[in-house]
Amino acid sequence: MDAQAGWAGVRERVIAVEEAQHQARGWGPPQHPVFEPALTAAEIAEVEAQYGVELPVEYRTFLAEVGAGGPGPEIELTSLRRVVGKWGWVWEGGDPILLDPSGPFVETEEWADQQLATLRAAGYEPTTRDEDEDYRHDYLEVFDDAEHRIWHEERDRGAILISDNGCGMTSCLIIVGPHRGELRDRDVGINPPYLPIVDAHGNRHNFRTWYLEWLERREREALGPEDGGPGSQ
Template sequence: MWNAALVHRRLAEIERQDPEHRRFGASRHHYRLGRKLSERKVAKLEKQIGIQLPDTFRVFLTEVGNGGAGPSYGMYTIEEALRLDAKEHVYPDFYTAPFPHTEDWTPPLEEQPEDYEESRWITGSLVLAEFGCGAFHRLVVNGPVAGEVWFDDQGSDGGVVRERNFYEWYMAWLDKPDKGFFPSQASGGGAPAPG
């Protein structure tokens, strides 16, 4: 599934093309990934949150790296992601409740429910990366679309929309870091590229 040597080689190539880290997000992640996690550490985190992580993400953590270089401002480490979610989304069984969407959810402003910005609309997902302007990329960890990355733009009334599966999401950025990967490329609309 993942070729860790290829990923690290490609990151080194990208950094050589951008030594001053001027691409969007590069000044934060410097084209570096965090240290890989042991199987034991991942199993402990899974026990803590009550679910098994999707295989593509789990293998990324144990064979490629934990957080760092990636789309938008780069990926959070899983520990950072869990802390952010715990701070922002106080919802019982946040990860064990299934993700509530299988199709893009973009209700018009006048049709948004009163609880539009509440955590129940993104349960069963883990924050992956900050896009900017209050929007985030989230990995679905529970439910029928587990393993997919969805764009959470509730803060700007953009709803929650499907991007790609985690492998495709990461590799699309690695292939074209100048373009990045934004939800508008997957769903035909959505947010413009930041920066």
């Protein structure tokens, strides 16, 4: 799949899947718009200016051609909205989640070094490295009640929450750093490493390949060849 290609027909395909599933369950047509409105070029430029970044092209074109939120892996995408004058990513009506663009997204194998640097910058020499959470206990010692917020803010720096998949599972899209445009999965409930999201051949997904793989699977499940899904004549 061409990462630079547009999104022609994708919005209509997703809506068709949603309508087919509602009909199959006897729910009638969806009662609310399937997608958030698409963003204008000026609005996308405003987002990028606010954060001082350029969004990955696959995601930027999705925002412009499909919508600023809607169905997607695995439950739905977070919605990019302007709230009280600032752009952020919103999940289920909660407070906007902001991007911290101050540094690159830190891969799991480099995370302990990031924690060390933060603790030493606070004038603290780390003493305890936990088997699963590296220097989390030292963060608690140094930052007290702010530890949870600081730990998560630093861990997610350079990336956005692109979908909350339920049961503590989340997916993020990397915006800053050498792996910009790639996606990572993580079970925040048990704090494992961030895992690259890959296709059946082990190739790392970008936003476009990830979204289209999900859509094609949904079409196979909801429509099938006899109902107009991929492979129908």
